[in-house]
Amino acid sequence: MKATITAHKDYTVSKIDDRLYGAFLEHLGRAIYTGIYEPDHPTADENGMRKDVIDLVKELNVPVVRYPGGNFVSAYNWEDGIGPKEERPVRLDLAWHTSDSNQVGIHEFADWCESVGTEMMLAVNLGSRGLDAARNFVEYVNHPGGSYWSDLRIANGKKEPWDVKLWCLGNEMDGPWQIGHKDAEEYGKLAAETAKAIRAFDKSLELVVCGSSHSNMPTYPQWEATVLEHTYDVVDYISLHMYFANPEKNASNYLALNQKLDDYIVAVQGVINFVKAKKRSKKDVYISFDEWNVWYHSRQQDRKILEGQQGWPHAPALLEDIYNFEDVLQVGLILNTFIRRSDVVKIGCIAQLVNVIAPIMTEKGGDAWRQTIYYPYYFASVFGRGTALDLRVDCPAYDSEQYQNVGYADVSAVHNEEDGTVTLFAVNRHSSETIEISTLLQGFGDLKVIDHQIMTHEDLNAVNTVGNKDNVAPRKGEGAGVSGGILTASLPPYSYQMIRLG
Known part of the structure; x- marks a missing residue:
């Protein structure tokens, strides 16, 4: 099987915002407690943070981390996580x-972000709370001093403000499961x-308004239109979320699902353009895809806790999907889609970073390790910085149950003009045939292969433990x-590859 690709330096999609490769940490399960924070762990630093996890996160070069939620934020009092730890309430x-000890709050999270070299992306509670708590949180975090909340931050040990630029106006407010759920009119007015x-307080801050929780919501895409009608002139991004599942164990259908992601992005981009035209606006609003990942392996085992059958445990194992090789291919396909749509998708957050549907797993008191999906995320984040190329790909295709004409070869490419590299990320969806590209x-100019990494496995269900x-x-x-300006390579069946040229 053959595939031909054309890559031209001048045919581009967009400069990629580094924050496309961001991540997410929520006070959920073991993401925070025994994930990043475990004071009794042998590797714990002076702040109680696990150094083994810090090292794995630093490898990923994560540009931004969204915090503290997620569903959690919609009933969260940010003030519970400040001040002396022994005085913080259990909520x-x-x-x-579950219950939360509040031993990790904004100070601890900020210190952790500094230790891994990432920026904070903070969410405010627009579920059980509202405008007043949000503005106070922003003042506490960003004001230099001389006001009640900034002076309280200084009294709590942080003299200089954190100067967080990126703020989320709530989370998944379209979802009936959300604490303080609102319809689009209610939420749009409150968010505005x-x-x-x-x-x-600060005109330079970047604000993210809630879009649909997923594209199957009955209110989608009217939700986006209504919310943007209220907020277009005062926000910078609209958030989208999507999770991917293969409960039927059908690889062909599963590996076509990034077409659903692409359709979602294109549709919401259309809504943005519609509202922009209707308002005769000159400003642009982009997409923040601040929750995405594979999530289905753990759903059955979590039911007892989520239904309250085990009381209110602190930091139980929840949403701990153990990822297999098939999920490597899916995550590679998702990231390829984001790269190809980087003209409108500027921020992305893999959900989540540690233990909870995450590329990194830990044992309490024990080891930390890379899950299978760590690697495509690593390759894209570290080597996918630059300008996305507008490729022309001609290859055989198949029809899945949902989508037609799904190419067996899925390819994205990034040109980094600073170091002169071109990096290709490629997935072969075919179960038995090699694709010669x-x-x-x-x-x-003259290029040669400077790095070539491949992931294959004879078992789609193979995992790391x-x-x-x-x-x-x-x-x-x-x-x-x-040779002669043409790159040739082989994509084995069910494989993920990164090829770097320089």
């Missing part, structure tokens, strides 16, 4: 039917007034080369 979290108050490279951490891992690729 019941209605979103996940909250945004106006935050902008009265031929890529015409135009306008880049604490006892077998490298069962699914990349290895050096072979056979790729450039």
